[in-house]
Amino acid sequence: MEKRRKKNRKHPIITVLLIIIAAAIVLAGYLGYNYYIRISHPLKYTSYVERYSRDFNVDKYLVYAVIKTESGYDPQAVSNVGARGLMQIMEDSFDWIKFKLDDDEAVYMDMFDPETNIRYGTYLLGFLYEEFGNVEATMAAYHAGRGKVNEWLLDPEISSDGKHLDTIPIPDTAHYVSKIKRAMSVYVDLYNKK
DSSP states (O other), X not given: OHHHHHHHHHHHHHHHXXXXXXXXXXXXXXXXXXXXXXXXXXXXXXXXXXXXXXXXXXXXXXXXXXXXXXXXXXXXXBOTTOOBTTXXXXXXXXXXXXXXXXXXXXXXXXXXXXXXXXXXXXXHHHHHHHHHOSHHHHHHHHHHXXXXXXXXXXXXXXXXXSSSOSOOSSHHHHHHHHHHHHHHHHHHHHHOOO
């Protein structure tokens, strides 16, 4: 009888220790995940992002999401199709934006300069958002081109209201838009504390 009582006393202590260990593991996992999310979704080039998102009326978290998704914050990034810099600007887009901004001095090599790239990329985002009015269509146009998105919006099998994309027919573009929306959501959750 005496042995049984001692044995029963050990079980509550072991149970409490197991609960404490489990709680510590859960807490460490949570803190580790939050640390990882913050590290993988940084706020860099904030003065440029803040300035040009204000100037061109673009949600700054969309700009951060584009930079993270397009280049991973590498100002020297070059895509397999030749897009350059933080926001991955193609040469034909660069020429068009240069004309729209009346920026005679700029050359395509300037897309490796963070400020110039963010200025050009944010201008393009603002222009597309003004045209399309929603993040999904804007980002589809940023990836696949305005003409393609305008075609899709006219197709009732792709857009039931002519304003929003019910589906995105190009899998790479659909995946890209999904990545942007996820990244933007993370940025808003992490940094939009009001």
